[in-house]
Amino acid sequence: MSSGVPVSCHSPEMIQYSTEDRTGHSRRQAADEYELVWADEFEGTSLNLTNWQYEVNCDGGGNNEYQCYTAREENVAVRNGSLFLTAVPGAYQSKQYTSGRINTANSSSWKYGRFEMRALLPDARLLWPAFWMMPADSVYGGWAASGEIDILEFRGGRDNQHESNLHYGGTYPKNTYTGTGALVYPTNLTLDFHVFSVTWTPTSMQFYIDDVCHWNASLLNSYNNPASQSFPYTDVGQPFDQPFFIILNLAIGGNFFGADGQSLTLAEAKNWSRPSLEVDYIRVYQRNETDHMLSHPITSNSSSCLSVYSGLTCRTTSANESHLNSYNLDDTLGYLCENYPQYCKNILNGQYYSSCNKAVRTSMAMDQYYRDFGPDNNTCYFSGLGQLNGTTVIYVPSTTIADVQQCSDMWNSLKCRTSSEDVETVGLDLINGARGWLCSNRPQFCTNITNGGYYSHCNPAQMISQAIDLYYLQYASTQGADACSFGGLGYVQAITTSTTSQKSTTTSSTVSSTSSSSSSVASTSTSDVIQSTTRSGQIESISVRVQGRVSDFNVTKFVQTLSNAVKIPIQRLRVNDVRSGSVILDMSILPATDQSDTRTTSSISTAIKSTDTQAILASNGYIVMDVSDSPITTTAPNDTSSQNDSNSSPPYNRLGLILGLSVGLVVLAAVLVVAAIIYYEGRRRRMAEANIAMVLSNG
Structure with a gap:
């Protein structure tokens, strides 16, 4: 695999111009039978929706970007033979800027070929134009396990810097990437049109500007990510052996610019000299006899x-x-x-x-x-x-939606949450950035806060806390406190419990990669079960022991499987803690979201223990060893699966063992010293008696 440092490429194929195609433009054709199979020359007066679809969202791309993407003509326009994606300052929904993003996901995707964009890059600081590709199907898993191909990324304000990247290795956060880093082009890239392209074959990807190659990425090596113990691929070249579609966008600010990414002001934006990505054409070429058969309209x-x-x-x-x-x-x-x-x-x-x-x-x-x-x-x-099928809508609005007090109770009960319940204190942009990535890439963590979910009426800080807490519980055993960070949004709470009231109190601790190890997250006192009440009734608790080890356990999948198996809505299940001793999940059962759902903890425990439920759970790899309405103790009798878990022995047991061994060694040493003294004293006396006897006999 490439080290990420650009290496010299083989000379690009000798591209020659042949007869004009049906659009009136000369068709590029390589000596080895490349032919034009798809193109948009942007010759009309509006975007060709047969080729493209708009992307409309304010998610910030998961990169803390400033913009909302819209389908408005001021952001996406076709005129004078070009496509214009334009960044515009001005309040829109939750953002202060708008821009454009389009893709071919609905029309075409391709496996192998040459992909070209001729474009004039914007001349404006903190604009981020990109020409890139994403998989038509997530065959190997969510981002970035199924891959991402960044043909061009450009940092506005650094006008001769560009880069290309490949993302792969596993589903976030086990993903990684290889790329060129910030390359320095000989001239200012914003002064004239350039052709940005990649030639993708089964063995390599070669990245070009104006047919000059700046990176050759081999596809003959494994793209697994052993550093994160992530192995989604079984053959070399995967995930870049599947069809990908094209994306064009113009982002504003964000993580791509490092420390400068959040420094833009409206005053500066209103004085941008040329805030548009102007695209002359997008063209796709494939070989007649090979690649063309791999095109996937x-x-x-x-x-x-x-x-x-x-x-x-x-x-x-x-x-x-x-x-x-x-x-x-x-x-x-x-x-x-x-x-x-x-x-x-x-x-x-x-x-x-x-x-x-x-x-x-x-x-x-x-x-x-x-x-x-x-x-x-x-x-x-x-x-x-x-x-x-038919007229039935999947989600029936809940008859029990969390009110203001319940939202606050929920926020206070979380182990990973924002620094405050106040949205202005936390920052709406930071909340939206995390929510956009999390709900897009891990929608299972957002079930309770979207589309009428139990906590969907809480404020944004409370809702994102509910989602990042579920993410944290899933990944804390491998990532530690980093699983709560989300760019400084989340904080791990130190939980203590009063012995008289059994109510939990929490204190915040700033997230850092060194402040909390996976073992400290995974092993928690049995007193850390959160008890709380709501206006609509008691939140019930249940504790479940499952055979396995915390470090290998998929909490989200288990909860989904459990809710399906016992026919309880997943919105009613909240995981408060995950502990060792096999795997112990301390869970809360929230008030029913449907008046017809009146099941209690004991009835759910009975359902979990039933033969049918055990069979469903076992078929998904979960062997339930114990279910209780009260917290299960850490020790797991007759359970060999936890004997190899480094977190399975309570700290005080290990301390007692060490102290016992130490005392035993001291006692043993004392006994040996006393024995030696007795031995040598006896020997001295025998020798003295022998000498006396000898003297007497000689006298």
């Missing part, structure tokens, strides 16, 4: 695909991808294919239904999941993406 109007979609019980709310949240669609398909690959065998990698559009293919996987884990509506919810 999406046949969203296929009657056979629509016929399958219409017959599904659980499916997306629309068969048209453009009507769906693209992030939720990618995440749902990635989650199902990663955790339940049997649901995806007919919809990926050239199989029978792989030519259907992503909405139809995702629906097919969702329907199989629903058939296995239903008929609870929540098993077809998928963060608001799903619906039941």
Whole structure:
């Protein structure tokens, strides 16, 4: 694998101009039979929606960016033979700036070929234009396990710097990347049009500016990430052996600029000299006999695909991808294919239904999941993406929604949360940045705060705290306190419990990579069970012991499986603590979100212990050893799985062992000294007696 330092490339193929194609433009064709297979020359007066779709969101790209992306003409426009993505200062929803982002996810994706953009880069500090590609299907898992190809990234204000990158290695946070770093171009890149391109083959990716290669990335090595114990790939070149689609965007500020990323002011933005990415064309070339066969146009109007979609019980709310949240669609398909690959065998990698559009293919996987884990509506919810066939809407608004006091009680009970419940104190941009990434890439952690979820009426600081706490509980055993940070948003709470009131109190501790080890997070006193009450009734507690080790345990998947197995809405389950002793989960059961759901802790315990539930949990790899309405002790009798867990012995047991050994050694040493004294004293006396006898005999 490349070290990330650019190496000299082989000379690019000798590109020659041949006869004009049907658009009137000369068609580029390489000596080894490259031909133009897709292009947009932006010759009309509006964006060609057959080729592109708008992305509309204010998520900040997961990079703390300043902008909302819109479909407004001031942000995305086609005129005079060019596409213009323009950054505009001015308040819009939660942001102070707007810009444009488009992609080909609904129209086409490609595996291998040459991908080109001829463009004039913006001349404005802190603008971040990018020409990049993402996987059409998350075959290897969520970002970045299924890959990302950054053909061009440019930092406005540093006008001769550019870079290219590949992201891979595992689902965040086990991902990594390889890239060029900030390369220095000989001249100012904002002064003229340039052609930015990548030539992607089964063995390499070569990145160019004006046909001069600046990086050759080999695809003949493994892209697994052993540093994070992440091994999603079984062959070299993966994940870059699947179709990818094109993205063009113009971001504003953010983490890409380092310390400068949050330094933009409205006064400066209003004086930007040229805040547009102007694109002359996007072109895709492939080889006649090889790559061209790997082009994957999406046949969203296929009657056979629509016929399958219409017959599904659980499916997306629309068969048209453009009507769906693209992030939720990618995440749902990635989650199902990663955790339940049997649901995806007919919809990926050239199989029978792989030519259907992503909405139809995702629906097919969702329907199989629903058939296995239903008929609870929540098993077809998928963060608001799903619906039941016909007129039934998946999410029925709760009859019990957390009120102001319950929101505050929830926030106070969390082990990982924001520094304050006050939104202004925390900062809305920081909250939105974390929520945008988390709910897009890990939607299972946002179920309770989106689309009418139990905590969806809480304020943004309380809601993001609920989500990052679930993330922290999942990843604390491997990441420690870093799993709570989210760029300084989250703080781990030190929990103490009063012996008289049994109410928990918490104090904040700043997150750092050295302040908390995974063992200290994973092993907690049994008194750390959070007890709280709400206006609508007591929050009940339950403790479950599962065979295994904390370091290997997937909390989120277990809770999802448990809610499906015992037919309890996942919104009612909250994990308060995860401890060693096999794996002990201290959980709260929240008030029912439906008046018909009146089950108590004891009835749920009975359901978990039932033969049917045990079979479902066992089929998913979970052997339940004990269930109790009160906290389970750390010691696990007759459980050999915890004997190799470094966190399984309480600290005071280890201390007692050390003290006992020390005392024993001191006593042993004293005995040996006394024995030696007795031995030598006896010997001295015998020798003295012998000498006296000898003298007497000689006298």
